Amino acid sequence: MRKVSIFGATGSIGQNTIDLIARDPDAYDVVALTGGANIAQLAVDARRLGADLAVTAYEDRLDELRAALDRSGVEVAAGQAALTEAASRPADWVMSAIVGAAGLAPGLEALEQGATLALANKETLVCAGRLVLETAEAHGARLLPVDSEHSAVFQALVGEEIAAVERIVITASGGAFRDWPLEDLANATVEQASCHPNWNMGQRITIDSASMFNKALEVIETREYFGVSPEQIEVLVHPESMVHALVGFRDGALMAHLGAPDMRHAIGYALHWPDRRDLPVERLDLAQLGQLHFRAPDEARYPALSLARQVMARGGLAGAVFNAAKERALDLFIARKAGFLDMVAIVETVLDRFEGSSGLLDATMTLDNVSETDHLARKWADDAMIKRAG
Numbered sequence: 001m002r003k004v005s006i007f008g009a010t011g012s013i014g015q016n017t018i019d020l021i022a023r024d025p026d027a028y029d030v031v032a033l034t035g036g037a038n039i040a041q042l043a044v045d046a047r048r049l050g051a052d053l054a055v056t057a058y059e060d061r062l063d064e065l066r067a068a069l070d071r072s073g074v075e076v077a078a079g080q081a082a083l084t085e086a087a088s089r090p091a092d093w094v095m096s097a098i099v100g101a102a103g104l105a106p107g108l109e110a111l112e113q114g115a116t117l118a119l120a121n122k123e124t125l126v127c128a129g130r131l132v133l134e135t136a137e138a139h140g141a142r143l144l145p146v147d148s149e150h151s152a153v154f155q156a157l158v159g160e161e162i163a164a165v166e167r168i169v170i171t172a173s174g175g176a177f178r179d180w181p182l183e184d185l186a187n188a189t190v191e192q193a194s195c196h197p198n199w200n201m202g203q204r205i206t207i208d209s210a211s212m213f214n215k216a217l218e219v220i221e222t223r224e225y226f227g228v229s230p231e232q233i234e235v236l237v238h239p240e241s242m243v244h245a246l247v248g249f250r251d252g253a254l255m256a257h258l259g260a261p262d263m264r265h266a267i268g269y270a271l272h273w274p275d276r277r278d279l280p281v282e283r284l285d286l287a288q289l290g291q292l293h294f295r296a297p298d299e300a301r302y303p304a305l306s307l308a309r310q311v312m313a314r315g316g317l318a319g320a321v322f323n324a325a326k327e328r329a330l331d332l333f334i335a336r337k338a339g340f341l342d343m344v345a346i347v348e349t350v351l352d353r354f355e356g357s358s359g360l361l362d363a364t365m366t367l368d369n370v371s372e373t374d375h376l377a378r379k380w381a382d383d384a385m386i387k388r389a390g
């Protein structure tokens with residue numbers, strides 16, 4: 001039996017992962033499941049899958065989790081340190097599906113144990129790409145992409161040399177506001193930004209799709225994971241979300257990966273890699289679809305994309321700053337303290353402030369330095385919002 005752990009088990013990716021694992025219960029021994037505020041779901045799944053351990057990120061929810069798992073035989077724990085401890089428990093395959101920078105520490109710990117880390121949490125590579133890749137290499141651990149675009153590129157590269165790659169094209173649906181008049185974006189609400197045209201995902205990534213911060217993170221993730229130069233990465237708006245990515249080779253060939261917008265494809269590929277197994281996903285009927293559409297992204301509509309280019313050019317801890325400022329700006333938007341367009345302005349202001357503070361972005365990339373940078377960037381995001389509001 002394969003020992004597996006799922007971090008962020010109660011979320012959209014976590015539940016899709018559980019859906020696949022629960023279809024073949026004799027094949028998996030579930031070590032740890034983790035969640036945040038959704039204690040009821042965590043407890044149901046921990047019982048159903050017979051997990052050894054269930055962890056909530058919130059210490060003040062421990063009693064509730066303990067009560068929900070009373071007489072189940074499942075060990076319970078809470079808090080950030082408990083999440084990292086859960087990641088230190090031996091597992092063959094670990095799903096990293098916590099949302100945000102909170103996924104970094106458990107992911108690093110799992111790599112230190114030599115586990116195969118299925119990476120949905122793109123923030124891990126954006127905040128600390130070099131540290132993560134070096135940790136994986138030092139411990140003989142494998143990192144498998146779960147983001148649909150990166151899984152698609154990974155699949156298109158099977159049997160190919162990265163040196164033969166000319167460009168990588170990742171697609172974007174364009175999010176909730178792709179056809180809105182630009183002048184309306186300033187007044188876009190949280191509810192409007194939370195409706196994705198094609199994918200059913202957690203609220204944060206859905207809003208990040210509307211602003212293209214999600215795609216900006218994915219461009220940086222592409223650079224870190226595949227080691228190509230920023231100039232080799234392109235973004236293409238593709239409203240149907242059927243083509244997930246394309247890899248262009250030096251001979252002009254372009255390999256596209258197509259599939260229905262269902263995350264169980266990318267999760268299942270990472271779960272069964274290097275094999276391919278049957279997956280319960282829709283099969284595309286291209287004749288019925290008839291046509292697919294593509295267009296270049298409008299930089300005026302999606303300024304987050306040029307910020308991603310700035311971050312890649314800067315290097316160092318700029319990715320950690322970008323992600324943390326983005327996370328805080330998103331918190332403020334969801335709390336109705338910032339408008340939709342304030343988010344990009346806040347992130348830009350924080351990046352500029354770090355750039356102007358000599359040495360901060362060039363500190364050594366350790367987990368402690370990334371965490372400190374993350375905290376400061378969140379604080380400076382609040383400062384930037386206060387200044388805008390005042």
Ligand code: NDP
Binds near residue numbers: 102122147
């Ligand atoms: P969700 O918001 O649906 O789920 C997030 C998970 O993380 C939940 O289990 C949540 O617990 C938990 N969580 C929230 N805050 C914390 C914290 N501070 N510490 C520990 N755990 C926490 O997110 P998604 O599943 O949509 O996304 C997860 C990750 O995967 C993100 O990095 C996202 O960018 C990436 N991704 C998602 C895709 C998708 O289709 N959803 C596609 C590709 C990538 P609880 O709900 O119990 O509070």
